[in-house]
Every structure is written in C-alpha cells, then in structure tokens.
Amino acid sequence: MPLDSTRPEHSMHLRVFHTGEAIPARYQHLATAVDAFGPEAFHLYALEAAEVPLQEIA
Secondary structure (H helix, E strand, O other), rough: OOOOOOOOOOOOEEEEEOOOOOOOOOOOOEEEEEEOOOOOEEEEEEHHHHHOOHHHHH
16 A cells, blocks of 8 residues: 555554553553463553653653
C-alpha cells in the first residue's frame, strides 16, 4: 500500500506496562504480549498526544 501524504498526522504517547503495574485511567489498552520464555506479560497502552502532561513528553 503506498503512503498517503494527504492523511493528517496523528500523534500518540505509547507506554508499556508490566502485569500488576498501576495504569492511569486515561490510558487506552492497545495490545498484550506474553513472554514465551518466562511468566511475564507486557501491555501496550496509548495516550492521545493532547492529553500528555508536559513532564511526560521529554
């Protein structure tokens, strides 16, 4: 599929959390990956760029 340069840009802040970690309510779950070699799971969450506090952007 060719790149469509007419589509608007969309920024988001992504963060990975481990199972059991506190996740702020404003984050939206995107995906989960389970470690095939250990008893861990990693959870990918997104936060819209407009909602990202300035101290988290650095």
